[in-house]
Amino acid sequence: MARYEIYVTYKKGIFDPPGATAKRALDNLGYAGIEDVKIGKYIQMTGDMSEATVREMCEKLLANPVIEDFRIETVEEA
């Protein structure tokens, strides 16, 4: 059984709506000094598949390659 962790983030320069909303809300709550907030996805996946297959899943479904980058970490090998 393999275990992967995938980090999906907006590409540099692409507007990040959840991050911008969280930053504004935190500013409004009175927190000072926040420079930047970015919100991406943290995906944990287990199963009998290779890292190459997980990469394909990311490209096809889990990330939007037009606006998002992703990074796969293999926590346990298949």
Added chain:
Amino acid sequence: MARYEIYVTYKKGIFDPPGATAKRALDNLGYAGIEDVKIGKYIQMTGDMSEATVREMCEKLLANPVIEDFRIETVEEA
């Protein structure tokens, strides 16, 4: 300038709708052998605030402590 990475995940036993949807979609695309998919949030934050303040932000706004756990990693100290 401090830099933090925050991982927000559903608590054990709490239903994870985006994870369940992704698993079903991947099954439908023909990928075999997937055991489990969980989708949480990956938050990157920079600014002049302490880890204790970031913890408070998580409890108040960034995570829902009723159904979610969070883990903070300090990438760069303030």
